[in-house]
Amino acid sequence: MRIVWSKVLLFAACLIPVAMLAWDVWRALAGDLEALGADPGEAIVHRLGEWGIRLLLATLSVSSIARLVKRPGLIRYRRMVGLFAFAYVAMHFAAYFGILAGAELAALLADLGKRPYIIAGGGALLILLPLALTSTRAAQRRLKKNWRRLHRLVYLAAALAVLHIAWLAKVSYVDAYIYGAFTLLLLGERVYHWMRSKQRARQAT
């Protein structure tokens, strides 16, 4: 019962950023110029992207935190956070396409040539899509060992997302450095854990 409630709370928490954005869109539509700033379209794309990368890194953190605090049960929350990360990135893309590209495929294709950072972001989105689609237990059973291999690609998605953010940075690289350092830290922890498990397995034989 406690698990159900904690999942409900986590679900509600993950909805807060989009609910706050919806509120600001409502205020902007009502004429409040402060709600989304001078360029509301850019602000919407930006905020959804920010939450996309934050939740993506939060998803990667779950297993490291579970190991650190020795609470393997925390893993049960990873799928929900990961699906929300995908949802925010998908909304980020939809907002970019609908607002900044004017829902025109030609504009998207022209942007791919003009703004290479969109290729990096698009690559990350294309990797996250099959991961979201195979996040069910049934897919996990069906794919067996390949499921783990496939889901390791989440690190590549995170690296591409960081590249996307660094590439489009205009004024400061601070965000890109923070997200990049965090991704490397989590990857390092994962490699360390993998090496230790291998060493233990060798010692046991």
Ligand code: HEM
């Ligand atoms: C995992 C995938 C992605 C993540 C995590 C992500 C994240 C972000 C973040 C955090 C920003 C704001 C960066 C800053 O200004 O400091 C941003 C901006 C942007 N992203 Fe993405 N993005 C992703 C994929 C995409 C895709 C697929 C597209 C379009 C095809 C896209 C288009 C843009 C554009 C146009 C901006 C600039 C918005 C502006 O002018 O401020 N992104 N993205």
